[in-house]
Amino acid sequence: MKHEDKKMDTIIAYAKRKGFVFPSSEIYDGFAGAYDYGPHGVELANAIKRHWWRDVVNTKHNVYGLDAAIVMNPKVWVASGHVGGFSDPLADCRTCQNRIRVDKELGKLGVEADEKMSEEEINTLFDKHRAEITCSSCGSKDFTAARAINLLVKSNVGDFSNDNSNPVYLRGETCQGIYVNFKNVVDSLHPKIPFGIAQIGKAFRNEISPRQFLFRTREFEQMEMQFFTKPGDDDQAYQDWKQDRWDSWKSIGISENNMRWNQHDNLVFYAADAWDIEYKFPDYGFDEVEGLHMRTNYDLTQHSEHSGQDLSFNDNGDKFIPHVVETSIGVGRMFLAVLSEAYDEEQLEGDDSRVVLRFNPDIAPVQVAVLPLMKKDGLSEAAKEIFKDLAATFRTTYDESGSVGKRYRRQDEIGTPFCITYDYESKDDGMVTVRDRDSMEQERIAISDLTEYLQKQIK
Numbered sequence: 205m206k207h208e209d210k211k212m213d214t215i216i217a218y219a220k221r222k223g224f225v226f227p228s229s230e231i232y233d234g235f236a237g238a239y240d241y242g243p244h245g246v247e248l249a250n251a252i253k254r255h256w257w258r259d260v261v262n263t264k265h266n267v268y269g270l271d272a273a274i275v276m277n278p279k280v281w282v283a284s285g286h287v288g289g290f291s292d293p294l295a296d297c298r299t300c301q302n303r304i305r306v307d308k309e310l311g312k313l314g315v316e317a318d319e320k321m322s323e324e325e326i327n328t329l330f331d332k333h334r335a336e337i338t339c340s341s342c343g344s345k346d347f348t349a350a351r352a353i354n355l356l357v358k359s360n361v362g363d364f365s366n367d368n369s370n371p372v373y374l375r376g377e378t379c380q381g382i383y384v385n386f387k388n389v390v391d392s393l394h395p396k397i398p399f400g401i402a403q404i405g406k407a408f409r410n411e412i413s414p415r416q417f418l419f420r421t422r423e424f425e426q427m428e429m430q431f432f433t434k435p436g437d438d439d440q441a442y443q444d445w446k447q448d449r450w451d452s453w454k455s456i457g458i459s460e461n462n463m464r465w466n467q468h469d470n471l472v473f474y475a476a477d478a479w480d481i482e483y484k485f486p487d488y489g490f491d492e493v494e495g496l497h498m499r500t501n502y503d504l505t506q507h508s509e510h511s512g513q514d515l516s517f518n519d520n521g522d523k524f525i526p527h528v529v530e531t532s533i534g535v536g537r538m539f540l541a542v543l544s545e546a547y548d549e550e551q552l553e554g555d556d557s558r559v560v561l562r563f564n565p566d567i568a569p570v571q572v573a574v575l576p577l578m579k580k581d582g583l584s585e586a587a588k589e590i591f592k593d594l595a596a597t598f599r600t601t602y603d604e605s606g607s608v609g610k611r612y613r614r615q616d617e618i619g620t621p622f623c624i625t626y627d628y629e630s631k632d633d634g635m636v637t638v639r640d641r642d643s644m645e646q647e648r649i650a651i652s653d654l655t656e657y658l659q660k661q662i663k
């Protein structure tokens with residue numbers, strides 16, 4: 205099917221029906237802004253994270269991994285600017301108490317506004333355009349003034365006051381864990397500059413209106429890498445990483461037709477440049493899936509000043525605060541892009557049709573399905589042996605229920621690229637049928653060659 209004909213509602217319903225994504229705590233009517241990955245979803249999410257880690261960490265000689273705790277000293281979030289300035293401008297409808305994001309409403313009118321503006325600036329614009337902004341739930345135009353509502357999520361971990369007066373925060377982004385460990389990595393590994401530190405982990409934001417399924421949630425997972433360079437070397441590093449990340453999206457299976465670059469018009473005051481990779485989601489249209497930012501020496505300078513620790517880098521006597529090139533992705537957004545890209549309804553010969561998820565075999569939740577033609581005559585025992593062999597190397601499943609045709613279709617529906625059928629001939633010739641998900645073509649392969657054959661196909 206054409207990408208343009210895909211519908212997000214169909215994909216969301218499909219993701220639940222086939223065990224990819226469930227609403228959080230659904231038996232209690234759910235919980236806004238949180239989702240659970242089901243059995244196939246967790247395999248896909250893990251594969252996406254492995255793909256990223258391989259591209260950003262394992263295949264680079266100068267990028268190191270990190271896994272920092274979610275909770276940190278609250279001073280981290282003062283230094284980073286999140287306690288003071290990490291907020292959305294919200295106003296309440298006086299008639300029905302519905303909350304709106306004033307910058308987004310202004311944006312719909314073509315008025316440039318964002319969450320980085322001061323309350324005063326945004327209210328001046330808001331007042332100018334009040335006549336044009338209506339409450340989406342009751343139609344009223346009577347709103348309170350816009351107020352900045354902080355997005356950090358508070359926790360009482362380690363706070364034994366009764367009124368939560370010494371809150372810590374669930375991290376609002378993973379990269380602060382990287383900045384505060386900069387010195388530890390330098391002191392323990394003595395890297396040469398430039399080098400990067402990467403992390404995958406959960407982050408939390410009190411979004412007023414979590415929406416668009418996995419696209420904007422309150423609990424989410426980030427994949428972030430900060431690349432530290434000499435001042436002046438960050439420009440080249442930025443160009444290189446932009447190319448590298450673009451290629452990585454292609455290699456995970458996203459068509460270039462559905463990707464584009466978008467440069468930020470409004471930069472935060474310390475940033476030198478910022479581009480997003482955007483993906484063309486069904487219905488939602490182009491939206492951000494990865495941000496690449498030139499952050500200058502802002503973050504390390506902030507943490508130097510607030511902690512009193514010297515976070516400069518000593519390059520053979522040449523001392524400086526490194527500049528940072530950052531890349532940042534939400535796992536949920538990449539998951540949704542990959543799922544949207546893979547989803548296909550295919551018309552077959554006659555009146556037949558099938559739903560097939562055309563995942564890159566490298567990230568498919570199940571890579572190989574082993575199917576005995578029949579349960580009887582020793583076929584299932586032999587097929588189980590093959591399953592055991594392959595499962596050591598690939599994400600493999602075993603299925604013996606229903607006709608082979610139905611079993612093929614079930615595997616298509618979750619995107620399994622290869623089905624292996626053990627039949628009566630296999631007993632005599634030591635070969636099995638390998639059926640390809642996309643072409644539906646079948647070929648006979650010797651059982652002894654299976655692992656090597658599949659390894660070549662699944663790169």
Ligand SMILES: [Zn+2]
Pocket residue numbers: 297298299300301302339340341342343344
């Ligand atoms: Zn209202």
